[in-house]
Amino acid sequence: MSSRINTILIVGGTTGIGEQLARRFYGLGKKVIITGRRQSGLAALAQELNGLETRQFDITNFATLPTHAAGILKDFPNLDAVLINAGIQKSFSFFDPTSIAPGEVEREMAANLIAPTLLVQAFAPHLLSLATKGTPATLFVTSSTLGLIPMGLWPTYSVTKAGVHALALTLRQQITFAGEEAKKKFNVVEIVPPYVDTGLDKEHRDATNAAQGEHAFPPMPLQEYIDQFFKALEETEKDGSLKKEIGVGTGALAIQTWRDSFGKVYEQWGMAT
Template identity: 80%
Template sequence: MTSRINTILIVGGTTGIGEQLVRRFHALGKKVIVTGRNQANLTTLAQELNGLETRQFDVVDFSTLQSHVTGILNDFPNLDTVLINAGIQKSFSFFDPSSIAAGEIEREIATNLTAPTLLVQAFAPHLLSLASKGTPATLFVTSSTLGLLPMGLWPSYSASKAGVHAIALSLRQQIAFAGEEAKKNFDVVEIVPPYVDTELDKEHREATIAAQGENAFPPMPLQEYIDQFFKALDETEADGRPKKEIGVGMGAMVVQTWRDSFGKVFEQFGMAT
């Protein structure tokens, strides 16, 4: 699939999985634009990666989100791939109000679900236009294993990532009614990571490991995840199309389980998934 990507925007690409995706796509010779909240991190990446384009903004500043999208599309009219990756994770107990402030829950859901939904709305018409003219276009959205297999230690994170999964399905169903060229050229790919060793859970890792006790499981090393991700990225469906989900490790297991169960239900109703 990497061969169909020429210019890619990675939203939320200055740390963790996002940063490594930026580095790998850049190493593959792709034109890469990366966004993030931290200008210092963006500057460091740009200094290390020749030709990297950066845009600094916060995806939960909804009053300016559309203007940032418009600016990117004006600067890169041939943008054929958008990867929405920004996310934060909180761990708390519903029975302990002191474990998290309400505002933190609001920001987590805004970052993980509201912002991706608005970004899909903002970029989808552009990608549809390219696809309708015969140019392959791809929209990646990052959900999580926890979006398909929620766990009580991360309640609002699991719920928000389940929402991202639903957005991916909904967009595919809308593309199915957008014309033959769009159906042929516009792909929506859901990225379903397992537990990966990044800073996503740095605030509560020790506490959640302790809460799991002997059932605690270690995170996958980041570079191992990236290597497996790019291997899976170039695998295809039986019809030769890009894979609808890229699941690695536990992510692959939950994706296959979903496909074998709820996916069959959608097929019975003749709905795209």
């Protein structure tokens, strides 16, 4: 699938999975644009990776998000892939008001679900326009194994990632109404990572490990995940079509379980998934 991609925007590309994906796509010779909230992180990567493009903005500033998206499309009219990856994770109990600071639930929901939905709204028409004209277009959205197998230690994160999973499904269904060319050329890919060692959970890792006790399991090393991601990126479905999900580790198990259960229901209804 990487051969379909020439210019890719990675939203949330300065740390963790987003940064390593940006580095790998850059290494494959792709034109890469990354976004982030902190100029220092963007500048450091741009200095290291000659030709990397950066844009600084906060995806939870919803008032300015359309302007930033329009600016990117103006500067990169040939943008053919968008990867929405930014997010935060909190661990707390609904039954203990002291376990999370005021406003943090809203902040997590804004970053993990509302912002990705608005970003899809901002970039999907452009990608669809490319696809209907015969240019391959790809939209990646990052959910999580926790979006399919929610766990109470990460309540809001699980809820928001379930929403991103639904976002990918509904977008694929809408593409079917856009004509045969769009169906062939526009690919929506849900990225479903397992527990990866990115620092996303650094503020609560010790506490959640203690809460899980003997059932706690270690995160997958980040580079191992990236290697497996790019291996899966080049694979196809059994019928030869492009991948709809890139699941690694428990993410692959979660996706396969969903496809063997709820996916069959959609097939009976004659609906795309």
